Amino acid sequence: xxxxxxxxxxxxxxxxxxxxxxxxxxxxxxxxxxxxxxxxxxxxxxxxxxxxxxxxxxxxxxxxxxxxxxxxxxxxxxxxxxxxxxxxxxxxxxxxxxxxxxxxxxxxxxxxxxxxxxxxxxxxxxxxxxxxxxxxxxxxxxxxxxxxxxxxxxxxxxxxxxxxxxxxxxxxxxxxxxxxxxxxxxxxxxxxxxxxxxxxxxxx
Numbered sequence: 001x002x003x004x005x006x007x008x009x010x011x012x013x014x015x016x017x018x019x020x021x022x023x024x025x026x027x028x029x030x031x032x033x034x035x036x037x038x039x040x041x042x043x044x045x046x047x048x049x050x051x052x053x054x055x056x057x058x059x060x061x062x063x064x065x066x067x068x069x070x071x072x073x074x075x076x077x078x079x080x081x082x083x084x085x086x087x088x089x090x091x092x093x094x095x096x097x098x099x100x101x102x103x104x105x106x107x108x109x110x111x112x113x114x115x116x117x118x119x120x121x122x123x124x125x126x127x128x129x130x131x132x133x134x135x136x137x138x139x140x141x142x143x144x145x146x147x148x149x150x151x152x153x154x155x156x157x158x159x160x161x162x163x164x165x166x167x168x169x170x171x172x173x174x175x176x177x178x179x180x181x182x183x184x185x186x187x188x189x190x191x192x193x194x195x196x197x198x199x200x201x202x203x204x
Contacts, residue, residue, distance in 0.1 A: 063105075063108040063109045063120055064105065064108050064120045064121065065119065065120070065122070066121070067121050067122065067123045067134065068123070068130055068131055068134075069130035069131070069134055070133055070134050070137055073134055073137075073138075076119065077119075077121070077149055080119070081151045082151075083118070083119050083150070084118045084119065084148075084149075084150040084155075084174075084192070085118075085121060085147075085148070085149040085150065086108075086118065086147075086148055086170070086174075087121040087123060087138075087146060087147040088104055088123070088144060088145075088146050088162055089122075089123045089144065089145045089146070089147070090122065090123070090124060090143055090144050091143045092124070094143045094144060096143075096144055096164075097144045099164070100144065100162065100163065103167050103168075104122075104167060107167060107170075107171045107174075108120035111171075111175075115178045117178060118174060125140070125143060138157065138159075140159070143162075144162035144163065145159060145162060146159065146160045146161070146162040146166075147159055147160075148192060148193065155193070160193065160196050161196070166196045169194070170196065173192055173194055173196075174192070177192055
């Protein structure tokens with residue numbers, strides 16, 4: 001190889017290295033609720049992502065059923081008393097809802113791949129009408145809020161905060177619930193809600 005070609009190759013490599021973006025001190029690093037994905041974003045990109053709508057993509061996430069009325073709740077939840085139902089209430093303007101949407105969808109997808117005993121449902125709270133009637137019936141006055149309903153385990157419409165810490169704890173509880181062998185007395189119903197902590201939520 002001639003010295004001229006060697007010089008050109010060195011210049012090309014140096015140019016590529018100069019163009020490679022470097023993480024700055026202001027970049028934001030975070031992991032998802034499962035702890036198995038790592039992201040690095042600039043502050044500008046982070047703010048732009050937080051402004052995106054909070055609606056869960058139900059078309060791509062067939063593991064989650066969308067509810068929009070009391071009739072839907074009766075059909076999918078109350079008429080299936082032997083299933084465990086997890087209902088999540090969110091709103092487009094809620095920052096916590098936006099930042100936990102992907103974690104919620106991934107949890108539902110993973111759990112549904114291994115068991116049909118759990119049903120995941122979502123309610124987008126925005127405006128009045130049928131959704132407001134459902135929200136009022138279940139006494140949902142803050143978001144993100146979850147409702148756990150499983151009559152077979154003695155859980156009747158228990159409300160829980162659905163922030164990131166609780167999503168992580170709920171995922172672990174569901175996996176434990178689905179893998180433990182039931183004895184003659186059944187599983188302790190409180191296990192589904194173990195370790196779920198409360199904190200302030202946004203008002204509707």
